[in-house]
Amino acid sequence: MDLNFTDEEQAFRSEVRAFVRGHLPGGIRDKVLNGRHLTRDETMDWHRILAEHGWGAPTWPKEHGGTGWDPVREFIFEEECAAYGAPRLLPFGLRMVGPVIMTFGSAAQQQRFLPRIAAAQDFWCQGYSEPGSGSDLASLKTSAVRSGNHYLVNGQKTWITLAQYADWIFCLVRTDPAARAQAGISFLLIDMKSPGITVRPIITMDGGHEVNEVWFEEVKVPVENRVGEENKGWTYAKFLLGHERTNIAGVGASKRELDRLKQIAAGESKNGRPLLEDRAFAARIAQVEIELLALEITQLRVLSAEAARKAPGPEASLLKIKGTEIQQALSELMMQARGPSGLSFEGISATYCNLRKTSIYGGSNEIQKNIISQWLLKL
């Protein structure tokens, strides 16, 4: 065992660090460091800058235009980007639909969609949840009825992150209403410009517009936009959910937020001394820092095991739970560090509200514990 990075890995870290410092636009960095929402262009700009450098798909294998990095390099990359204040690359194309298309899509779909994802040309969103189907995703009702060489899609998706910016949405739809819940579902790629699609904003408690309802009314989707076999969509969806969860740990971003917390605590005073030197508060920061240190090693262990096995496993649930608990704890401490000024509804306290979402989305933390109980504890 060796818990140190090798010389090559250290050199790689320096290379990434130098690149990010040299190329991340200041305006974007400023927004990220202050917890503000990015516009569509700002999100895409950073991805494009990476793409032009050959780093547009840092988690993909080389044959699909990725960097072909091992998990340790991926991790270093994420950490360095996050540390300096680069926005998180959107997961919908890179981490979600991309791997599904790579694994289950046709050669034509791979050629058509993958390069555009890696080059930051298409903005994707994820259309799984419905008003009646959140945790119980397999009960979804949005229907796709085959009619010649296309499907007619009707129904409503909800909580769709950044659908207002998206060019494409990947959806789970019911193609066989008679089959058992999981058995009649297919995986469709739908052009957001298709007639019959309506996007309606949902305003969250922090006042932000991040999620949407997406309505489908007689939307025509060519059969060639179905990934894999008809009625096998659930298998692909489960594959994808595993990928979504490993991404969610967010160790790099949490390290950055930990630094920010310390900065805030150093700037606030308590009994005439910096809050950072207050024993009780310093101990609370230490508690989160230690959890984060452990999570970093756990994440690297899980990712290495996955790389060997070539598929995410139920251990990803552990990363999701811990990662989100840490994100929430950090935002809570930042708000408390500000003392009475934490009452102002600006960046920090709005972020505290916003981050309550992390234990709900991507499979709620209760659902993750069900997975751990079932698959790791075999209960």
Place this chain on the structure above:
Amino acid sequence: MDFNFSKEQEQLGETIQRFVAREYSTERRKAILKSREGFSREVWAQLAELGLLALLIPEEHGGMGASALEVLLTMNAIGKALLLEPYLPSAILGTSLVRDLGSGEQKKAMLPALAAGELIVVPAHGEAGARYELERVATRATATADGFVLEGKKAVVLHATAANMLLVSARTAGAVNDRAGISLFVVPRDAAGLSLQEYPTLDSQRAADVTLHEVRVPRQNLLGPEGGAFEALSAAFDLGIAALCAEAVGALSASLDATVEYTRTRKQFGQPIGKFQVLQHRMADMLMHVEQARSMSYLAAMRCTDGDAAVRGRAVSAAKALVGQACRFVGQQSIQLHGGMGMTDELLISHHFRRLAAIELSLGDTEHHLEKFARGAQ
């Protein structure tokens, strides 16, 4: 021991509950939130009519001369319905300071107007470097021939813009964290040299940072003895904390009720999610927090008028520390159990969540009161 409210108190409680149920629907509240002032002058006038702005005012000044229990019942209802009106800063803090420190003339001039809802008076005490320490005041008041000149900054003054008068604390003597040497001044909101920077708070109320630059006030605007305002400030803030705890209990039980109701009706996996044992236990934990908080709100209410400042302070700190933790747990879990719906601005539950978070940060957070309680025990 007797845990019952008197007949009159029960009636008052019911009147208030009926009033907020009728006048403060979620829809009405939304409209008020969007209004220019962020609260309703109409509701404020109705609160005056019901006598609720006069609870702390002695009868001789046109008030009700009510006890801490009437305040508790009122705050319960305010917490449940999430009232946006400046009740805590003006009807509790401002009013009790005028009552306790004011000269006969000052009381005659202000108390009846406060009771009638014609006057809004809020304290401007906290400062950026003070965190939750009551005695840390850097703002200075320098005596002149006929009055004082105030210089300094006050932070997070709730409802400053709505107020006619601010009760500004300033140091007339002593070091920055001395208890002695703090004076209070009645300063009109539109006084020359006073400027406000307003912003919304975490719970969609309004606050402002206040800058005082060469603000001149006549000597008769001094409220209470020169340099001797600390004891009264401390008593008023303790009363405010007790009121806040009672408000929290209203918001906490409303959050628990809404969550239980939601989990009864929301179905996933073919059954109400309230059937999942892990959620049942979570709600059982929430209930324990609510009941413990309720007990402490009683203790704080009963002790906050105790003449012995140490007894009073200890009970109030214990209550605020425990209630703060209840606010955090119940608030967070009520969102969690609502799933995505809990995240929306549309449902009232997220507004309760935000108010509960704000209560935890107001008048001393959990950590502050834990430490204060621990220090008192030494």
